[in-house]
Amino acid sequence: MNDALHARARSSSAAADPAIELRQVRKVFGESVALDEISLDIERGEFFSLLGPSGCGKSTTLNLIGGFEAPSSGDVRIEGRSVAETPPYERPVNTVFQSYALFPHMTVAENVEFGLRMKGIARAERQAAASEMLRMVSLEGYETRRPAQLSGGQRQRVALARALVNHPSVLLLDEPLGALDLKLRKQMQIELTRLQRQVGITFVYVTHDQEEAMAMSDRIGVMNRGRLLQVGTPSEIYDRPTHRFVMEFIGAANSFEGRLERQADGIGAIDVDGVGRLRGLISGNIGERARAALLVRPEKVRLKFDGRPAGNGEIEGAISHVSRLGFITHYTVRLDGGQDVLSYRLADSTEGDAGALDEGRRVVLSWKEEDARIFRSDEES
Amino acid sequence: MSATVLTRARRRFGRMLIPLCGVLGFAFLYVPIFFLILFSFNDHIIPSLPFRGFTLEWYRELSYDFVMHDALYNSLFIAFWTTLISTTLGTLAAFPLVRRSYRLKGASQLLVLLPMIIPHFLMGVALLIFFSFLGVPLSRVTIILGHVVFTMPFAIMVVSARLHGFDRTLELAAADLGANPRRTFFHVVLPIIMPGIAGAALLVFALSMDEFLITYFVSGQKGTITMYIWSLLKDGIAPRVNALASALLLASFVLLLIGNWLSSRTSGVEARR
Numbered sequence: 001m002n003d004a005l006h007a008r009a010r011s012s013s014a015a016a017d018p019a020i021e022l023r024q025v026r027k028v029f030g031e032s033v034a035l036d037e038i039s040l041d042i043e044r045g046e047f048f049s050l051l052g053p054s055g056c057g058k059s060t061t062l063n064l065i066g067g068f069e070a071p072s073s074g075d076v077r078i079e080g081r082s083v084a085e086t087p088p089y090e091r092p093v094n095t096v097f098q099s100y101a102l103f104p105h106m107t108v109a110e111n112v113e114f115g116l117r118m119k120g121i122a123r124a125e126r127q128a129a130a131s132e133m134l135r136m137v138s139l140e141g142y143e144t145r146r147p148a149q150l151s152g153g154q155r156q157r158v159a160l161a162r163a164l165v166n167h168p169s170v171l172l173l174d175e176p177l178g179a180l181d182l183k184l185r186k187q188m189q190i191e192l193t194r195l196q197r198q199v200g201i202t203f204v205y206v207t208h209d210q211e212e213a214m215a216m217s218d219r220i221g222v223m224n225r226g227r228l229l230q231v232g233t234p235s236e237i238y239d240r241p242t243h244r245f246v247m248e249f250i251g252a253a254n255s256f257e258g259r260l261e262r263q264a265d266g267i268g269a270i271d272v273d274g275v276g277r278l279r280g281l282i283s284g285n286i287g288e289r290a291r292a293a294l295l296v297r298p299e300k301v302r303l304k305f306d307g308r309p310a311g312n313g314e315i316e317g318a319i320s321h322v323s324r325l326g327f328i329t330h331y332t333v334r335l336d337g338g339q340d341v342l343s344y345r346l347a348d349s350t351e352g353d354a355g356a357l358d359e360g361r362r363v364v365l366s367w368k369e370e371d372a373r374i375f376r377s378d379e380e381s
Numbered sequence: 382m383s384a385t386v387l388t389r390a391r392r393r394f395g396r397m398l399i400p401l402c403g404v405l406g407f408a409f410l411y412v413p414i415f416f417l418i419l420f421s422f423n424d425h426i427i428p429s430l431p432f433r434g435f436t437l438e439w440y441r442e443l444s445y446d447f448v449m450h451d452a453l454y455n456s457l458f459i460a461f462w463t464t465l466i467s468t469t470l471g472t473l474a475a476f477p478l479v480r481r482s483y484r485l486k487g488a489s490q491l492l493v494l495l496p497m498i499i500p501h502f503l504m505g506v507a508l509l510i511f512f513s514f515l516g517v518p519l520s521r522v523t524i525i526l527g528h529v530v531f532t533m534p535f536a537i538m539v540v541s542a543r544l545h546g547f548d549r550t551l552e553l554a555a556a557d558l559g560a561n562p563r564r565t566f567f568h569v570v571l572p573i574i575m576p577g578i579a580g581a582a583l584l585v586f587a588l589s590m591d592e593f594l595i596t597y598f599v600s601g602q603k604g605t606i607t608m609y610i611w612s613l614l615k616d617g618i619a620p621r622v623n624a625l626a627s628a629l630l631l632a633s634f635v636l637l638l639i640g641n642w643l644s645s646r647t648s649g650v651e652a653r654r
Contacts, residue, residue, distance in 0.1 A: 068553055088556040101554035105572045114568075118559035166558065 017080030019044045019170050019202040020065060025074035027060050027226075034060045036226040037074070042170075042204060044079075047196050049205045049213040052223035053249070058206045061223070062172050065204065067091050079169055089118075094163035095172040098179070100155045102147040108134070108158050109143035115166040133165040134158075136195070153184045160195070170202045177212065189215055210250045214238065222246045242283055244293055244375035253295040254341045257377055260292040268374045270294050274337025279313050280372025293377040298342040300371040303331060304364040314366040317341065319359050333363060341365060414630065421623035439624035449625065452609035459521055459596075459605060460589040463528040468582045470529070471536025472574075478537065479544045497534045504531060505598030512599060519601035527595040532588050536581040543577025583640045587633065 020042040027035040035057045042048045050058040063069040064076055067088035076083050083091055094115065102111050109130050116126035134140050137157040147155055156176060163171055173192075177185045193216050196203050207213050213220050214234045221231045222245075229243045241247035248255070256278055258270035268282040270292050280294045308316070320340065321332040324347065331343045343365065424436040443449060477483075478490055496504070508527050509519075517523060551573070555565040593607040600608065606629070613622050 066553075066557060068556075087561075088553070089559045089561050093557075095554070095557045097550055097554060099548070099550055101548070101550040103551060103554070103569060103573075114555070114560075115558035118564065162558070 017077070018042055019046070019079060020204065021075075021077040021080075022061070022064075023075040023077070025061075025064060025071045025076060027057070027064065027069065028072045033226050035064075035071075038228050040221060040228060040231065042202060044202055045200050047193065047203045047205065047216060047218045049207060049217040049220045050223060051207055051210060051213040051220050051250075053208055055225075056223040057226040058208075058223050059174060062095075062174055062204065062206050065170070066093055066095050066172050092169040093172060094166050094168040094170075095174065096156075096159045096163050096176045098174045098176065100147075100159040100176075102155055102158055102162070104147055106146075107143065108139065108145050108147070108150070111147065111158055112162045112165055114162065119166075129165055130161070133161040136164075136198070137161045137191075152179055153188065156180065156188065160192075164195070164199060164201065167199075168201060170204060173203060173205045175207055176205075177207075177209075185212070192216060214250070222249065224249070241373065244295060244377075247295050247297075247373060247375070252298050252342060254298060254301065256294045256339070258292065258294070259289050260286050260374060262288050267369055268292070270374060272337075275315055275335055275339065277313070278315070278372065279369040280374045281370055282374045284376060286374065286376050291377045292374050294372050294374050296367050296372040298330070299344040300367045301341060301343040302366050303333070303343050303345065304366070305361055306364075308364070313369065314364050315341075316362065316364050319361045319363060322359055331363075333365060417623055418627045418630070420620060421627040423620065423623075426620065439620040440628070442621050443624050443628070446621070449606070449609055452604050452606045455521060455603050456590055456606040459524050459528060460586050462525045463532055463589040464582050464586045466525070467529050467532045467536045467585045468540075468578060471533050471581060471585075472540045472578055474533075474537050475540040475544050479541050493537055494534045496531055497538075499531075501531065501592070501594035505595040508595065509598045519599055521601070521603055523599040523601070524596050524605070527599045528589045528592060531592070531595060532585040535584050535588060539581040539584060540574065540577045543574045543580075547573060579640065583636065586636075590629075 018041040020040070022038050022040040025035055025038045026033070038057075038061065050061055052058050060069065064071055065078070067083065067086060070084070078092060103114065106114070109127070112130040112133060113126045116129060121129075131140065131143065134142065137160055139154060139157050139161065142150070142154065142158075147158065150158065156179075159176070176192075177188050180188060189212060192203075205213070205216065214237075217234060219231060219233055220237050222229045222237060222243075224245050230237060230241065230246050232240075237246060238250055241250070244255075247253050256270065256272045256275060258272040258278070260282070261269050261271065261277075262282070263269055263279075266282050267279055268286070269277050269279045271277055272294075278294050280296065286292050315335060317333040317335040319331055320334040321330075323330045327347050329345050329347050331345065333341045333343060335341060419432070421439055422435050422437070423432055424434040424438065474493065478486075478493065505527070508523070508530070512519060512523050547570070551569055552565050555569045556562075560568060591607065592605075593611065596605050597608060597611075604612075606625075610622055610625065613619055
């Protein structure tokens with residue numbers, strides 16, 4: 001009866017509170033600011049990735065959630081409960097470490113059972129749970145092996161099983177695929193997302209690999225220099241980046257520097273020396289005549305090889321390099337001002353005469369103004 | 382043509398040189414011990430060539446040498462307590478010496494290892510003066526204290542080496558899986574550094590059993606086996622000493638095998654970090 005009440009109380013709070021809440025979290029190491037006022041909600045059951053270059057603060061964020069570091073200021077909450085005073089061994093969170101950190105003196109089964117053993121669960125029960133979990137990560141039959149006898153990919157699975165067997169509220173993964181080769185990494189990406197759907201546990205995944213984050217995540221938080229720049233679904237982050245850094249870090253982008261001239265409906269134009277006037281969507285607050293950068297993704301840049309530029313944002317250049325990557329072809333176009341612009345086209349594209357687009361050929365480049373973005377060019381990150 | 386013969390000869394000599402050095406080196410190490418063991422079975426009162434015939438007389442003599450039995454018991458008693466105290470304190474000391482950063486860390490690391498190079502003769506005199514200054518009566522306790530002083534640096538060094546290679550992420554992983562600091566120590570840290578601790582214990586035990594000078598200065602009524610051998614030698618070389626030494630050698634050898642076996646059992650640990 002009491003238990004039932006308790007369970008209901010828990011589940012009602014479960015519906016209300018996000019899995020993880022960070023509130024104005026700051027972390028300072030001596031002089032350097034590792035995290036600058038990070039606020040973030042991670043919903044339950046979500047596959048959330050923290051993406052950024054090394055040293056951006058993503059691993060520090062993970063350590064704050066895991067309890068391996070304490071915030072200098074601000075609050076960390078797990079399922080609505082502040083964990084500022086909670087040591088790692090009392091948090092409902094488990095971690096898959098980058099180096100896996102398997103216990104070398106224990107067998108695979110003993111490794112997986114460790115968390116349950118610490119909780120005081122009886123031997124038979126934890127053995128059953130461990131072998132169930134090992135089956136889930138396709139490692140049945142490996143119970144009595146030692147970590148040293150396993151391959152990198154197998155160790156990775158043991159680390160996963162060891163964490164997941166405890167049914168944590170949140171699973172933290174710190175670049176878990178970093179040590180694996182490309183093929184195995186792709187395979188594990190698929191397996192990890194499958195596993196996450198299957199167990200329904202919130203995953204917080206730290207990576208510097210934007211493709212990995214895009215492929216696996218429900219939402220991504222992009223970080224740079226201790227700041228959280230943008231949080232959104234993979235397509236939001238890719239199609240509607242709010243910062244120049246986000247646009248350049250995820251996918252490729254051509255950039256042009258110039259001064260902004262504001263026009264109507266959020267569309268601006270910048271004057272680029274030797275290129276002309278280019279138009280795109282304005283992101284954020286930029287003053288009139290301020291220095292700005294216009295960015296456009298290569299796959300949004302259209303190539304035409306007939307006629308002259310019609311003004312209106314069209315620019316002219318000559319193809320300087322072609323790399324055919326199979327289903328897609330990368331064209332590098334040198335503008336008359338000397339700048340290189342990348343354009344991607346599907347190889348079977350019937351638009352224009354693909355065969356005629358060879359090096360040295362003069363072409364006209366253009367894009368839809370809503371496909372280009374204008375950012376402040378003095379933007380730090 | 383003669384040049385090629387010469388180079389060939391030289392090359393052959395070169396190929397032989399290293400094995401030859403090896404053989405000579407091992408001979409230098411083991412021939413004296415071989416003769417020591419050989420003469421323990423020699424049927425003559427003076428342990429020297431020629432070999433007069435095989436006998437177990439000297440071993441039989443040892444078996445009813447009750448002074449020797451007492452001395453051996455004392456040595457084992459002292460070595461046991463020295464090993465226990467030195468290894469425990471050495472392990473405890475190794476943690477801050479390896480892991481913490483504090484002022485004068487370099488100096489303290491140096492000071493901790495210094496007793497290894499202080500001559501035992503000096504240390505024996507110093508301890509004797511110290512104990513008599515404090516009015517501590519000389520006994521097996523003072524011998525144990527003396528042995529702890531000179532063996533602890535070895536214990537610290539062996540355990541430190543193991544601790545240096547310890548991946549501290551394992552401790553984070555244990556904490557992450559719900560182990561508090563105490564359980565992390567007993568379930569993760571201790572088992573992984575255990576080969577180091579066992580190695581330290583074996584070394585300390587051997588050093589203690591072997592020690593003569595410090596023991597000589599700080600012993601009271603009860604002597605150790607090394608002191609007993611010394612007293613026998615004062616009356617000339619007796620084959621009984623050979624027998625005793627051979628028996629001790631056998632014991633050391635068995636101990637070494639046990640140590641090897643223990644560390645090979647944990648060799649799965651060695652393979653990765």
